[in-house]
Amino acid sequence: MRPLKHLTPTQIAFFREEGYLSPVRVMSAEEAIGFRADLEAFEHAQGKPLTGNQRAKTYLLFTWAHRLLTHPKILDVFEDLIGPDIVAYHWTSWIKEANSPAFVSWHQDATYFGLEPLEQVTAWVSLSAANTQSGCMRVVPRSHKRGQLPVDLRPDKNNLLTSGQTVMVSVDDKDTVEMPLQPGEMSLHHTCTIHGSKGNSSNDRRIGFCLDLVPAHVRPNPHLIKSGALCSAMLVRGKWHHDLFPPELPPVGDADPISTRQHEAGVASYRQMVGALGHMTAGRLD
Numbered sequence: 001m002r003p004l005k006h007l008t009p010t011q012i013a014f015f016r017e018e019g020y021l022s023p024v025r026v027m028s029a030e031e032a033i034g035f036r037a038d039l040e041a042f043e044h045a046q047g048k049p050l051t052g053n054q055r056a057k058t059y060l061l062f063t064w065a066h067r068l069l070t071h072p073k074i075l076d077v078f079e080d081l082i083g084p085d086i087v088a089y090h091w092t093s094w095i096k097e098a099n100s101p102a103f104v105s106w107h108q109d110a111t112y113f114g115l116e117p118l119e120q121v122t123a124w125v126s127l128s129a130a131n132t133q134s135g136c137m138r139v140v141p142r143s144h145k146r147g148q149l150p151v152d153l154r155p156d157k158n159n160l161l162t163s164g165q166t167v168m169v170s171v172d173d174k175d176t177v178e179m180p181l182q183p184g185e186m187s188l189h190h191t192c193t194i195h196g197s198k199g200n201s202s203n204d205r206r207i208g209f210c211l212d213l214v215p216a217h218v219r220p221n222p223h224l225i226k227s228g229a230l231c232s233a234m235l236v237r238g239k240w241h242h243d244l245f246p247p248e249l250p251p252v253g254d255a256d257p258i259s260t261r262q263h264e265a266g267v268a269s270y271r272q273m274v275g276a277l278g279h280m281t282a283g284r285l286d
Contacts, residue, residue, distance in 0.1 A: 002084070005076035012080060015188060019144035020195075022179035022187035026073040026125070032183035036127040036207060038064035042254065053267045055093040058209070059234070060263040062254045065091070069211060074123060074186070075237050078213050081121055081188070085216035085238030087245065089113065089120065089231065090270060092210040094160065096135055096200035101158045103135065103199050105166040109212060110148050110191040113231075114221045114277045118148065120191035120214045126181035127207040134202040137187060137195055138176045144190035158199070167194055181208070216241040220273075229276030232269040 004012075007024070015021040042062065043049050054061065059069040068074070069088055078086050090113070096102045109122050130136035146169075155164035171194065179187040189195055191212075200206045219242060220230055233245035240247075248266055251259035 002079075004080050006073060007077060007080040015081065015190075018141045019193035020139045020141065020177070020179065020187065020189040023181050023185040024077055024188065025185050026071060026077065027184040029183045032127045035064060035068055036183070038062070039127070039207070049095060049097070050093050053264070055095075056270060057091050057248075057263060057266045058093050059088065059091050060248060060251055060266045061259055063251050064254070065209075066250045068125065068209065069234075070236050074125070074211070077123070077186075077188070078121065079237065082119060082213070082215040083238075085241060086236050087214050087216050087218070087240075088211065088234045088236045088248075089115070089214050089245075090210075090212040092212075094124075094206075094208045094210060096160075096197075096206040098203050098205055099201060101199040102160050103158055104137075104160050104195075104197045105154065105156075105164060106140075106169075106171050106194050106196040107151070107161060107165050107167055108149060108192050108194055109189075109210075111151055111165060112274055112277075113191065113212070114224045114273060115191075115214060115218050116221050117218065118191055119218055120212055122189050122191065123186045123211040123213070124179070124181070124189070125186040125209045125211060127183055127209075128204055129183065129202075130179075130181040130206055130208060131202075132178060132180065133200075134204065134206040135198045135200040136178055136180045136206075137189075137197050137208075138178050139189055140171060140176055140194040143194040144192040147192055149192075149194075169194070171196075219244055224273060224276055227276050229272045230269065231273040232266045 059065040149167045153164045232248045234248040
């Protein structure tokens, strides 16, 4: 049995049973503030927040995002949960502006990814305070045990999932758990765990990044393999177990021409994959 690097046996057992774990500190508040400064310096230079495709696979566009993705303590947590061979499959930048009604409907990450077996884990890394007022993530404990659920599309201008994807089950607030975080902390949830969040009524931005990582033996489902709609991915620790994910390279700069082209290709592969799944969720980043 491999020695654990960051988590305790109790934490791992809790994640397996409940489908989530929070909070887990992976960096100091000062380090998180530094990542936020990098993000906001770019946003200031372009004159607007991250938008559209910039929110997806952000680690292909900026060196600071790639540093966060490959942060040793973050990868140590993932190694404790999914093993030493780790592939980054996706990343979504979730930013709720201050005093914003933007919310995220109840959904499962597995709907977007088309992966088998269902062993993907998402880390939600916080760069600002995420609490009840700012609309921190909420989960339905043990919902991952239900497996992949059907979805309905309920578009709403304030839903950060622009497709309006919503699991077709009834969710009562009393059956949910909030996962408040401080800068430098992260939460973890299983790919089938039902989760969502409310609006941000605070005076600060709620800034967090979803890092979607899988053990290297996980593969695209047969439909994606047959159609050739394969999403690119990046090996971040260990070794590849197959060649079904077109490999991604780290950015060479910050939104420079080479990194921008690599990022555009990665996002295009993601959109093609989601479109092939037929879940009508490809427009969620528009």
